[in-house]
Amino acid sequence: MPMGTSDTHNLLLSLSHIFIISMLCFKLKVEGFSLNNTKVSCFYVFGDSTVDPGNNDYIVTSFRSNFPPYGRDFPHQVPTGRFTNGMLSTDYIASYIGLKKELLPPYLEPNLSIEELMTGVSFASAGSGFDPLTPTMTNVIPIDKQLEYFKECRKRVEVVLGKERTENHIKKGVFFISAGTNDFVLNYFTLPIQRNRYTLLAYQHFLIQHVKEFIQNLLAEGARKIVIVGVPPMGCLPVMITINSPGAFLKRDCITKYSSTARDYNILLQHELHAMQLHLNTINKGAKLYYVDIYGPIADMIQTPQKFGFDEVSSGCCGSGYIEASYMCNKNSEVCSDPSKYVFWDSIHPTAKAYHHLFLTSLPIIDSIMNN
Numbered sequence: 001m002p003m004g005t006s007d008t009h010n011l012l013l014s015l016s017h018i019f020i021i022s023m024l025c026f027k028l029k030v031e032g033f034s035l036n037n038t039k040v041s042c043f044y045v046f047g048d049s050t051v052d053p054g055n056n057d058y059i060v061t062s063f064r065s066n067f068p069p070y071g072r073d074f075p076h077q078v079p080t081g082r083f084t085n086g087m088l089s090t091d092y093i094a095s096y097i098g099l100k101k102e103l104l105p106p107y108l109e110p111n112l113s114i115e116e117l118m119t120g121v122s123f124a125s126a127g128s129g130f131d132p133l134t135p136t137m138t139n140v141i142p143i144d145k146q147l148e149y150f151k152e153c154r155k156r157v158e159v160v161l162g163k164e165r166t167e168n169h170i171k172k173g174v175f176f177i178s179a180g181t182n183d184f185v186l187n188y189f190t191l192p193i194q195r196n197r198y199t200l201l202a203y204q205h206f207l208i209q210h211v212k213e214f215i216q217n218l219l220a221e222g223a224r225k226i227v228i229v230g231v232p233p234m235g236c237l238p239v240m241i242t243i244n245s246p247g248a249f250l251k252r253d254c255i256t257k258y259s260s261t262a263r264d265y266n267i268l269l270q271h272e273l274h275a276m277q278l279h280l281n282t283i284n285k286g287a288k289l290y291y292v293d294i295y296g297p298i299a300d301m302i303q304t305p306q307k308f309g310f311d312e313v314s315s316g317c318c319g320s321g322y323i324e325a326s327y328m329c330n331k332n333s334e335v336c337s338d339p340s341k342y343v344f345w346d347s348i349h350p351t352a353k354a355y356h357h358l359f360l361t362s363l364p365i366i367d368s369i370m371n372n
Contacts, residue, residue: 039370040097040225042120042173043090044153045104046146046214047229049126049349051090051178054081056126058108061139063127068331069318073339073352081106083126083325084345085317086352090176092359094120097174097370107149114160118169123149126326129183130210133194137186143179143210147217154221170222171286174369177214178229183207184261185234185348204265208272215276219287225369227290228273230266232298235259238315239347242322249322252314254302266295288372290365297361301343301354308357309340316344323347 045051049063057066064081065071071079073086080103082088087103094100099119105112107121125141128134135142141149158166188194188203198206211228218226234240235258242248244255273289280287302313315321317336318329325346336342345351350358 039372040099040172040174041169042118043094043097043099043104043176044120044150044173045090045122045124045176045178046143046150047124047176047178048128048180048182049083049124050181050229051088051122051176052081052083052124052126053088053091053104053106053122055106055108055122055124056140057081057106058110059125059139059141061127063125063138063140063326065126065326065329069329069333069335072335083349084352084355085339087355088352089355089359089362090122090178092356093176093362093366096359096363096366107153114156117153118157118160120173121153123147123153124178127182127186129179129181129187130207130214131183131187131194132210134183134187137191143214147214147221151221167222171224173223174225174227175218175223176227176229177211180207180211180231180265181234181262184231184258184265185237185240189258200261201264204261204268207265208269211269212272212276215289219280219285224285224287225290225372226287227292227365227369228269229292230269230295231262232294233259233302234262236298236302236314237348238321238344239323239325241314242347254314259299262295266293288369290369292362292365294358297358298343298350298354301357305343309353310343311341312336313343315342316346316348317342317351318346321347325349 054066056064065083066079066081068077068079071077071082074080091103094104104120104122105116107123123146127138127140128143130143132142154166161169194203215226233254235255240255240258241252270291273291277289301308301310305311305313316324317339318324319333324333325348329346339345339351340353342351343354
């Protein structure tokens with residue numbers, strides 16, 4: 001039966017409504033991706049293995065973990081390139097603030113969607129550090145190169161959002177930096193090069209100067225919410241205990257010398273961040289710097305393990321737990337039956353449960369960022 005004028009009008013009206021609704025949905029999808037939390041638009045991460053979700057899988061380096069038993073507690077035990085048995089703290093954060101339903105992806109993962117790039121990625125690389133010499137030791141991605149990747153990512157977002165909307169998008173984003181341990185453990189305390197150039201105090205200031213320069217570079221790119229993570233009690237890392245204790249296989253205690261270095265560095269870092277914040281306040285940029293402490297939470301897990309449900313604090317779950325990490329922790333390694341009882345997964349990196357606790361301790365800061 002042929003349609004009358006009224007029927008045709010109603011059909012066109014319905015189609016126009018569908019078109020308008022579709023365009024609105026597309027507009028919301030492109031502009032926000034975070035309808036439940038409009039104050040945080042994206043989450044970008046820089047640093048080392050504590051926040052590398054698999055970028056090292058795509059470069060030529062021996063610092064990899066894209067093989068079993070890494071990723072053991074993911075569905076189907078699929079290794080992702082994370083140096084642990086499951087999720088990282090940054091995965092928990094990205095999910096908590098509503099930007100990711102699943103994991104925070106590595107930037108170098110092929111064929112990332114524009115949605116992934118807009119909501120956030122990690123540029124971090126296991127083995128990297130603030131000292132430019134550190135990543136050259138392991139052929140990983142330097143911090144400065146990670147910044148270049150962010151600039152590249154930003155240009156890809158600009159193609160979709162345009163320059164002005166991208167600037168607003170970046171201003172509402174969170175920038176997360178976690179590095180420094182490799183500079184001390186793999187570089188300063190292992191090789192004589194920097195020890196011959198710098199006293200320990202001078203080297204700490206040298207690293208902090210690089211931290212400040214990196215923050216300034218992020219500010220220049222439009223970042224306004226920047227999170228800087230301190231370093232852990234390095235003397236409690238199983239590998240440090242093994243290498244530096246004469247009776248490490250009989251008595252495994254944290255080594256005060258290295259943990260004190262970490263504590264002193266964290267104090268200096270916080271002082272410099274405070275000074276930077278005061279300066280930012282005077283020039284009215286609206287930028288906020290946030291310090292996240294991991295030294296205290298990790299020390300608490302080690303000193304009072306029963307409080308958190310841990311049984312083992314001085315060795316990792318993989319292999320002997322004394323020295324294994326990366327390729328030394330592999331499919332032929334024996335693995336503990338319950339990683340949730342261990343603070344450390346391998347001789348360097350925390351378990352997913354420990355990372356989750358670090359996430360929980362950072363919640364007051366994350367909530368503050370989301371509410372400002």
